[in-house]
Amino acid sequence: MPVRVAESSAPSQVSGAHSEESSPPICSLLTVGQAFSGTQNVSNLQKEEAWRVNVRIQGCDLEHGYLCGTMEALNVPMADTPVVTFWEGEIVDAKNYTFYTGKWEATPEDDIRHWTKFPSFAPLLSRVEADGGKSLDLSNYPYIFMRWKEQYFVNVGTDCGLTIAGFYYVCFSCSDGSINGFYYDPNSRYFFACNSFLTYYCPFQKLELKCANEGRSGFSFSSYELQ
Amino acid sequence: MPTTTASAVCTTVGNNILLRLTSGERDVKLKALRELKNQIIGNRTKKLSFLKLGAVPAVAGILSDAVSAVDVADNDENDRIVKDIIVQSAAVLGSFACGFEAGVRAVLDAGADILIQRGCLVEEMPLLKSYMEVVDAGARSLKMIYQSKMAPKYDFLQEENMEFLLSLLNNESENVSGLGASIISHSCKTSLEQKLLFDAGVLKRLTSLLGGSLIQRDASLESIATIFKNNPEVVSQFVGPDTGRTLSCIIEIVKDRFARTRLLASLCLIVIRNASPCYLQDVGIKTKLINNLLELLDDPGRVGDEASFAFSSLIAEKEDMQKLAFEVNGVDKLYNHLQKGSLHPRRFEGILLALADMCSKLECCRSRCLSLQVLKLVVDALAHDSSDVRSAACMCLRSVSRSIKFIQNLSAGSFMNETIVIPLVRLLDDTSTAVQVAALGAISNIVVDFTTRRSTFIRLGGVKLLVQLSKSMDSTIRLNALRALRNLIFLAEDKCKEEIFMELTASLLASLICDPEPSVQEQALALVRNLVDGRINSVEYIFAEDGIILDAVGRQLRIASKAEIEIQGMYVLGNVATGKESHKEAVMDQLLLRAENKAQSCIIKFLQSNDSRLRTAAVWAVLNLTCSSSPGSSGRLVKLHDAGIVSHVKNMVNDPCLDVKLRVKTALEQFNSFDDSLASTSCLQFLTVRAVGELSHVVDPSSKEEESIANYFRFSMKKNKKKKSTRTVKFCFDVPADSL
Numbered sequence: 001m002p003v004r005v006a007e008s009s010a011p012s013q014v015s016g017a018h019s020e021e022s023s024p025p026i027c028s029l030l031t032v033g034q035a036f037s038g039t040q041n042v043s044n045l046q047k048e049e050a051w052r053v054n055v056r057i058q059g060c061d062l063e064h065g066y067l068c069g070t071m072e073a074l075n076v077p078m079a080d081t082p083v084v085t086f087w088e089g090e091i092v093d094a095k096n097y098t099f100y101t102g103k104w105e106a107t108p109e110d111d112i113r114h115w116t117k118f119p120s121f122a123p124l125l126s127r128v129e130a131d132g133g134k135s136l137d138l139s140n141y142p143y144i145f146m147r148w149k150e151q152y153f154v155n156v157g158t159d160c161g162l163t164i165a166g167f168y169y170v171c172f173s174c175s176d177g178s179i180n181g182f183y184y185d186p187n188s189r190y191f192f193a194c195n196s197f198l199t200y201y202c203p204f205q206k207l208e209l210k211c212a213n214e215g216r217s218g219f220s221f222s223s224y225e226l227q
Numbered sequence: 228m229p230t231t232t233a234s235a236v237c238t239t240v241g242n243n244i245l246l247r248l249t250s251g252e253r254d255v256k257l258k259a260l261r262e263l264k265n266q267i268i269g270n271r272t273k274k275l276s277f278l279k280l281g282a283v284p285a286v287a288g289i290l291s292d293a294v295s296a297v298d299v300a301d302n303d304e305n306d307r308i309v310k311d312i313i314v315q316s317a318a319v320l321g322s323f324a325c326g327f328e329a330g331v332r333a334v335l336d337a338g339a340d341i342l343i344q345r346g347c348l349v350e351e352m353p354l355l356k357s358y359m360e361v362v363d364a365g366a367r368s369l370k371m372i373y374q375s376k377m378a379p380k381y382d383f384l385q386e387e388n389m390e391f392l393l394s395l396l397n398n399e400s401e402n403v404s405g406l407g408a409s410i411i412s413h414s415c416k417t418s419l420e421q422k423l424l425f426d427a428g429v430l431k432r433l434t435s436l437l438g439g440s441l442i443q444r445d446a447s448l449e450s451i452a453t454i455f456k457n458n459p460e461v462v463s464q465f466v467g468p469d470t471g472r473t474l475s476c477i478i479e480i481v482k483d484r485f486a487r488t489r490l491l492a493s494l495c496l497i498v499i500r501n502a503s504p505c506y507l508q509d510v511g512i513k514t515k516l517i518n519n520l521l522e523l524l525d526d527p528g529r530v531g532d533e534a535s536f537a538f539s540s541l542i543a544e545k546e547d548m549q550k551l552a553f554e555v556n557g558v559d560k561l562y563n564h565l566q567k568g569s570l571h572p573r574r575f576e577g578i579l580l581a582l583a584d585m586c587s588k589l590e591c592c593r594s595r596c597l598s599l600q601v602l603k604l605v606v607d608a609l610a611h612d613s614s615d616v617r618s619a620a621c622m623c624l625r626s627v628s629r630s631i632k633f634i635q636n637l638s639a640g641s642f643m644n645e646t647i648v649i650p651l652v653r654l655l656d657d658t659s660t661a662v663q664v665a666a667l668g669a670i671s672n673i674v675v676d677f678t679t680r681r682s683t684f685i686r687l688g689g690v691k692l693l694v695q696l697s698k699s700m701d702s703t704i705r706l707n708a709l710r711a712l713r714n715l716i717f718l719a720e721d722k723c724k725e726e727i728f729m730e731l732t733a734s735l736l737a738s739l740i741c742d743p744e745p746s747v748q749e750q751a752l753a754l755v756r757n758l759v760d761g762r763i764n765s766v767e768y769i770f771a772e773d774g775i776i777l778d779a780v781g782r783q784l785r786i787a788s789k790a791e792i793e794i795q796g797m798y799v800l801g802n803v804a805t806g807k808e809s810h811k812e813a814v815m816d817q818l819l820l821r822a823e824n825k826a827q828s829c830i831i832k833f834l835q836s837n838d839s840r841l842r843t844a845a846v847w848a849v850l851n852l853t854c855s856s857s858p859g860s861s862g863r864l865v866k867l868h869d870a871g872i873v874s875h876v877k878n879m880v881n882d883p884c885l886d887v888k889l890r891v892k893t894a895l896e897q898f899n900s901f902d903d904s905l906a907s908t909s910c911l912q913f914l915t916v917r918a919v920g921e922l923s924h925v926v927d928p929s930s931k932e933e934e935s936i937a938n939y940f941r942f943s944m945k946k947n948k949k950k951k952s953t954r955t956v957k958f959c960f961d962v963p964a965d966s967l
Contacts, residue, residue: 027886028843033718033760056718059631068631086635140885175889215763218805218851221798222760223753224675224717225710226629227668 025062026144029177029211032060033222036179038209040073051076055179055209065096067146070154078162084154085164092145098132099124101147104167105186108132114169114182115145121171144172148181163187168207177211240266241280248285253308256289260315267322274327283323283330287337290316294346314364317343321368324375331375340372340379348395348403359400366395366402373409381414383423396432401440408433408446412453421458430454430465434473441485448480448491452498462503474499478512481519486530490537493519497541510551516541517552521560524578535561535577539584546588558585558595565604572613579608579619583626593633602627602647609650614659621654621665628672644683647673652684655692660701667696667707674715681715685726690715694730702744709739709750716757724758724765733772737779745789752780752795759802766806769799774813777803781817785829790838797833797844804851808859811852815863818848819870827871834875839884846890849876853897861901873898 025031035056042049052074059068067089074082090097099115100108112129115121120143121128127136138144150164166185173179183205213219244266247259263282267274293312320339323330334340347365372378382388395407411429415421424430429450436447455462465473480492493516500507507513520541523534542548561582564570570578582601586592596602605627608620624647628634651673654666670689674681684690693715696708716727739751755776759766769777784796804814818830833845849872853860867873877895882888 025886028847028890058635068635088632142885142889174885175892213805214761216805217854217857218801219847220760220802220805220851221847222717222757222802223798224714224757225753226631226672226675226714227625227710 025060026139027172027174027177028221029174029219030057030060030067030144030172031221032057032224034177035212035214036177036209037212038179038207040183040205040207042205049077053207053209054212062091062093065091065093067091071148071150076162079156079160081155083156083160083162085150086152086154087148087150089146089148089170092133092138092147094134094136094138097147098134099128099145100132101167104149104184106167106184110184110186111169114184117169117182118143118145118171118180120173121145142174144174146170146172170207179207179209181207181209183207238276238280241277241282244277245280245282245285248282248289253305253312257308257312257315260286260289260312260319264315264319264322267319271327274323274330278323278329278333283320283333283339284337286316286319287334287339287342290320290339290342290346294342310358310361313346314360317347317361317364317368321364321371324368325371326374328375328377331372331377334372335377335379340369343368349391362398363400363402366400366406370402370406370409373406373413376413378413380416381410383415383420389423389427393427393429393432396429396436401442404432404436404439405442405446408436408443408450411450412446415450415453418458418460421454421456421461424454425461425464434476437473437476437480441488444480444483445488445491448477448488448495451477452491452495455495455502456498457502459503462499462506474506478515481515486523486526486528489519490523490530490534493523494537494540497537501540513548513551514555517548517555517557521552521555521557524560524564532571532574532577535574535581538581539577542581543584544587549585549587549589549592552585553589553592553595558582558592558601559599561585562596562599562601562604565601572611572616575608575611576613576615576619579605579616579623583619583623586623586626587629590630590632593627593630594636596627597633597636606647606650609654614657614662617654617657618659618662618665621651621662621669624651624669625665625672628669631675634673634675645687648683648687648689652687652689652692655689655696660704663696664703664707667693667704667711671707671711671714674711675717681719681723684715685723690727690730694735697731697739698735702742702747705739705742706744706747706750709747709754713750713754713757716754718761719757721762721765724761724768728758728768728771733768733776737772737775740776740779740783745787745792748783748787749789749791749795752783752792752799755780756795756798756802759799763806766803766810769803770813777813777817781820784817785820785825790836790841793833793836794838794841794844797830797841797848801844801848801851804848805854808857811857811859811863814848814852815866818872819866830872831870831875834872834879839882839887842879842882842884842887843890846876846879846887846894849873850890850894850897853894855897855900864898864901 033056035054037052037054040051040053042051054072054074055069057067057069059066061067069087069089070084071087072082072084073079076083092099100111112125115128116125124133124136124141127133147167148170149167153160153162153164156162165187166183168181168183170179170181185205211219244259244263247255248263250256250259263277263286267277290313293309293316296309297306297313320334320343324334343365347361348369381392383392392407392410395410396404398404398407411424415424433447433450433454436443438444439447455465474496477492477495481489481496483489483492496507496512496516517538520534520538523537524531526534538552542552561578564574564578565582582596582605586596602624605620605623608616609624611617611620651666651670654662655670657663657666670684670693674684674689690712693708693712696704697712699705699708712727712731716724719727736751736755740748740755742748742751755769758768769780780796780799784793784800787793787796800814800817804811818828821828830845830848833841836842836845849867852867853864864873876891879887879891880895882891
């Protein structure tokens with residue numbers, strides 16, 4: 001989701017991923033076509049804002065730990081229309097990706113600090129601190145951890161005053177399809193003095209989404225197949 | 228002044244030569260044969276014109292007469308002329324067959340191959356065989372015949388044939404041993420034949436020929452590749468003390484100075500590697516092979532044409548090889564060749580297919596293609612004269628677009644929608660079925676679109692064409708057309724769906740669901756699944772024309788045995804079950820309809836399937852039918868219970884698949900949330916309620932059979948916490964009147 005900061009940085013590319021539906025999904029609620037809606041709460045030292053957000057999954061390739069989709073932010077103060085971005089996700093599966101980001105200016109400390117905001121991460125913490133979680137078998141864990149990185153704006157220009165420099169730490173609940181996320185953007189830090197020490201504060205940006213059934217009573221699923 | 232044309236001169240000369248071939252004098256005949264040979268060698272036009280004059284049967288006749296005329300008692304001079312006639316006539320026939328299919332046909336029709344074999348190579352003619360010229364001429368000619376696909380199949384199963392073959396291979400003459408190798412390359416097709424040849428010990432001889440002359444080396448490489456191709460068993464038996472030496476020898480030949488030899492050596496190693504991946508795993512060898520083939524593309528002749536096909540067979544389906552090829556700039560090199568323009572169709576086809584293989588799995592290759600503007604050249608190739616090139620261009624586009632990320636980049640980038648869609652749509656009407664199928668493959672990826680490309684496709688008449696193709700007699704075309712339609716309908720807007728449905732019609736959809744081909748049925752169901760998804764009014768489509776689509780879906784579910792069909796069918800019903808009450812009831816009707824001779828609903832079979840995807844789909848249907856927010860859900864729950872479906876769901880509480888387990892958990896919570904729940908044996912919970920000063924009631928679950936319960940209880944329990952430690956429970960009983 002775009003956040004308001006002075007600098008902008010180019011979105012990074014995820015390499016080596018492509019979209020195929022060859023193996024069964026980990027969770028049927030995290031499949032192509034699924035929609036989620038909720039809010040992103042943007043809280044910083046100056047003010048608090050809440051944007052309504054809709055997300056849709058467009059691509060999913062479990063073998064490579066990849067998924068992608070769009071994110072639509074409504075009632076963004078600076079924008080006349082809803083702002084849509086295309087994002088790509090890394091699924092933390094201990095095979096393709098671990099809990100340590102290793103890029104996007106996120107240190108292992110940043111990683112742990114964000115993952116621990118999710119209660120469902122607590123049982124995994126000690127193993128993650130030991131080896132990044134490489135030895136974990138997450139295939140039967142009822143939560144899926146991901147990083148979502150927005151790549152570009154779909155319907156507005158880059159001069160819209162918003163940036164997509166950071167990324168989300170995401171936790172998806174397999175049982176009800178709810179999504180929680182925390183946005184991380186090193187460029188959004190505010191440095192200030194506190195008790196003679198220079199320290200920083202990151203704006204609090206929380207994403208909370210629920211699986212949307214778009215007016216239906218129950219959940220409907222569609223699919224495509226890339227040849 | 229009128230002058231005689233070149234063809235008229237040719238005909239005159241030709242007639243003159245043919246006339247002299249019929250001469251009774253052997254000297255005249257011999258001279259004519261030599262002249263004929265010189266006329267046609269390397270000259271396709273002359274070969275054709277002499278063919279039309281009947282030269283081949285005439286020369287075959289001469290050969291036959293000469294072989295019969297060989298007389299051991301005759302004088303040396305006559306002997307020499309007869310043998311020269313045999314040599315020259317064999318050479319002429321071989322020349323006709325060299326790279327000229329019409330010539331091969333004529334030679335075979337005249338029975339000349341048998342004549343040459345008997346006349347020049349078999350044991351019955353020991354005197355002839357002493358003439359190496361005769362043997363060599365015969366061998367060379369037969370080799371040219373065996374280079375053609377039209378050559379007769381050599382029967383390795385006949386013992387005398389195998390012996391003859393071995394005698395050829397063991398012959399010192401490079402032409403004769405080369406002939407033996409050519410026969411293997413041409414005729415060895417089945418794994419049985421490969422095993423027979425291997426067991427006969429031909430590999431040992433072929434391996435020794437690797438150190439022979441150029442002709443022997445090339446012929447041997449081709450034969451070794453033929454014996455190993457797609458036969459892991461033979462390759463594994465190859466393991467022995469000599470294996471390392473043979474492989475090293477072939478690896479060395481990859482650096483040979485002759486391009487054709489380098490190509491053949493590479494092909495040989497690729498065949499071995501593909502048959503048995505435990506060989507040639509070293510990164511150095513793999514990189515050497517890749518680089519070698521990319522360099523061979525520079526060869527201007529047939530070697531360069533074939534190098535890209537060899538490259539494809541090296542990297543196809545292998546992500547590690549594609550990655551290595553990418554790292555040595557494989558995409559750029561292939562692109563550079565494409566840019567040269569005016570490519571021979573075979574070369575063009577090969578490079579496009581090589582690019583298709585490069586981009587089949589790796590995003591980095593697709594991105595590189597996009598940034599190099601490869602697509603523009605590929606799109607131009609969609610209009611090429613050669614159907615093979617058009618087909619290859621489609622496969623390249625399909626490969627490159629096998630990625631949502633790529634499709635998104637395409638939308639975001641400068642590559643115009645119409646540039647790619649227009650020529651593809653045109654190919655849906657192509658005269659070649661293979662091109663149509665390939666175009667359908669590319670289209671089915673590109674229409675998975677979240678922007679405007681979809682509407683461009685529809686506006687250009689793409690839907691009409693796809694629907695037309697979905698009625699094709701060819702099941703491959705039907706299947707691929709449906710795939711494209713299915714993808715096109717995925718998350719489509721209402722207006723788009725309406726246009727597609729109007730074109731398709733309910734009756735066509737219903738008949739496709741019941742198509743004789745299972746894969747067509749599957750795609751038709753997947754299409755309907757997408758059709759009824761989206762806004763809630765989309766569900767109505769399945770009820771069009773008195774619900775024939777829904778009936779077809781239900782019917783197919785009751786008789787299908789393929790999991791993929793069942794999964795799609797269940798998701799159709801599951802999706803419809805998210806609609807209004809009437810929709811849910813219609814799904815119930817379908818589910819509870821029993822198939823002939825079947826005691827239970829098909830959904831029970833699905834709930835017990837080994838395929839977790841099918842179990843998931845089935846549980847979702849149950850979940851949607853018993854959704855708490857729907858007023859009729861409790862009634863449907865009763866019916867599902869009566870049909871035994873609820874108890875099956877409950878038995879899945881510890882399903883090994885996490886997704887299924889979680890859905891079942893949700894289903895059970897949903898079941899328990901109803902005010903009216905059944906007191907069936909499987910539903911009964913051991914319930915102890917203790918309330919201060921109030922009745923304690925224990926329901927005994929020990930009676931297993933519902934039938935054993937005399938009275939049918941319905942009770943509702945309302946938990947109402949007034950105080951911390953007490954619960955107030957209300958009971959109401961509905962007791963059937965006849966039990967009173």
